[in-house]
Amino acid sequence: MRDNGRVRAVLAVLLLVSLTLTIIDIRSSEGALLKTLRATSANVLAPLQEGVFNVVNPIRDFFTNYSELVNARQRARELEAQNVELQEKLKTSDDARRRASELDALLDIAALGSYRVVPARVIAIGPKQDFSWSITIDAGSSDGITSNMTVLNGQGLIGRTSSVTPDSANVVLLIDKSSRVGARISGRGELGFASGEDLPDEIQFELFDPIANLEVNDILLTWGSEDGQPFAAGIPIGRVVSVQSKPGLLTKSARISPFVNFSSLDLVGVVIESPRTDARPVISPTTSNQEPQAEQSE
Amino acid sequence: MNLLRWLVVILSIFIAVILQPILLTRLNFPGATVDLILVLICAWAIAKGPIVGASAGFIAGLLIDLTPPTEPIMGLNSFALVLIGFVVGLLGVKPSKSFFRPLLIVAFASVVLIMLKAALTSIFESPVAFSRVSELLFTQAIYTSLLAVFVIPLVTWLDRKLGPTSRADELRL
Known part of the structure; x- marks a missing residue:
């Protein structure tokens, strides 16, 4: 019986702690104690994880994917390809090719070249x-790298960095519940939030303008935050899968893949x-001083 | 329980916490991620009773909180895992020769853990969709009980290597 009491005491103490x-x-x-503790432990554990990853990864890759058994040179080639693919995607994502140059200026694609990744x-x-x-x-x-920076790959937007240690960074993915990105429909410029x-494999998009046109297969791009943080402009997010228009709601929403x-x-x-701020065309001439992007950060 | 045994318990959990986000989350099985940490806690709890189970859960929860990439609210993981380790320890107390009984206990623990975490997340962060939970429950029960087929004999073997302890010993920490 005394043992039972001890077992219960241990349980109670652990739950209370x-x-x-x-x-x-x-x-x-x-900056409080627990946050500092977490930051410190991330400083120690992230390099350890990276070390274990570097040991384990080649073994894993050997069995899963031969092409992954590569050296740094091939990775550089991959990166170049990624870069080209990303720019290509930005250029070709508009359905109206003949207006490409006009839209490019609008979507800040011209400025994308000067992003450093x-x-x-x-x-x-x-x-x-x-x-x-x-x-x-x-x-x-x-x-x-600091917190609140855009993370992307050749396919599109991945998310933004949250906490950063000297050798690692955590990234909150686009599909996380806490994630909210200012987005616009490619080619038409209608604005909304993707969350x-x-x-x-699904995110929700809310269009500010309830009577604006929103169609299946429309492509969403980030609309960009002030100074490109947390989100740089013109990065592909996803494609509209279905549009829901609920009567009585002030916004129109869509499911995005x-x-x-x-x-x-x-x-x-x-x-x-x-990119330098003067390299970026201002979208709305009347609000150039107020930075329409500023309200977008979360 | 001597010091060496506690060190082995802690070390095995530490290894699982480090390996899980590197290896197991990359496997991309449908539904949930295979939860090696949970299976390990259950295996120790079944082998050594509720106190070791609850303590293992507590240590694992703290380590999960401190290990990247997740940045959950501290303490919630250990709260859930302490409860799981304790209950599994109680269920495992009855010595059993059955092959399936431990697997059923682990499957049950995985289901309870996901529901507990969904509840805690809903309370402390943002509400969790029911459709997500139901999908996770089913797959996780299968994955963890399959993994337990290998992990439980391994832990039992390790435990035996470390020498005998009486049941009373275990309760006395």
């Missing part, structure tokens, strides 16, 4: 039963430098 941690974490602000590999991926979507990449503050739905295949992320790029 857990809940105390929860409450401290919820109530504490940035840091390549990175995905080290760790969060489990799917976590009800949150995040990854760790092997580039950090020593590569010029994650906790689903691996993201271009990025979030289950097979490997090589990504982080936008570390947006």
Whole structure:
């Protein structure tokens, strides 16, 4: 019987400590003890993960994919291809080819060339039963990465960086529930918000203008934040799968299938430098001083 | 429970916490990610009873909270895993020669864990869609019980290598 009492005491203590941690974490602000502890542990564990990843990955690749058994030169070639593919996608995503140059100016594509992108590999991926979507990449503050930077790959927008250590960075994926991106329909410029739905292959898009035209197969691009953080402009997000128009609602919404295949992320790029501000055409001449993009950050 | 045994328990959980986001999340099976950490906690709980189960769950929860890439609210993972480890330890107390009983316990634990986490996430962060949970439950129950076929004998073997302990010993920490 005394043993039973001891077992119950241990259970009670462990549960209480857990809940105390929860409450401290919820109530504490940035820089508090627990956040510092987490940052410190990430500093230690991320390099360890990277080390284990580097040991384990070639073995895994050997069995899964021969083309992955490559050296740095091939990775550089992949990156070049990724770059070309991305620019190509931006140029060809409009259905009206003849207006391409006109739209390019509108969508800031001309400015995209001067974005500087840091390549990175995905080290760790969060489990799917976590009800949150995040990854760790092997580039950090020593590569010029800070929090709230755009992460993309050849297919399109992946997400934005959250916490950063010297050698690694966490990325909140586009499909995470907390994710909200300012987006516009390619070619028409209608504005709205794309937000994650906790689903691996679907996000929700809300159009500000309820009577604006929104069609299946329309393509969404990021509309860009001030100084390109957290989101740079003109990056493909996804394609409209279906449009829902609910009477009485102020906005029109659509389901979007993201271009990025979030289950097979490997090589990504982080936008570390947006183009000079004067290289960017101003979309709305009347509000050029107020920066219409500013309201978009989350 | 001597110090060496505790070290082995902690080390095995640490390895699982490091390997899970690197290897297992990349497997891309439909539905949930195979949860090696949970299976390991269950295996220790079945082998060594509720106190070891709850402690293993607590340690695993803290390590998960501190390991990238996830940045959950601290303590919620350990809260759920302490409960799981404790209950599995109680269920495993009855010595059983059955092959399927431990697998059923692990499958049950995985289902409870996902529901607990969905509830805790809904309370502390944002509501979780029911369709997501139901999809995860089914796949996770299958994956974890399959993984338990290998992990439970491994932990039992490891435990035996470390020498005998009486049941009373285990309860006395």
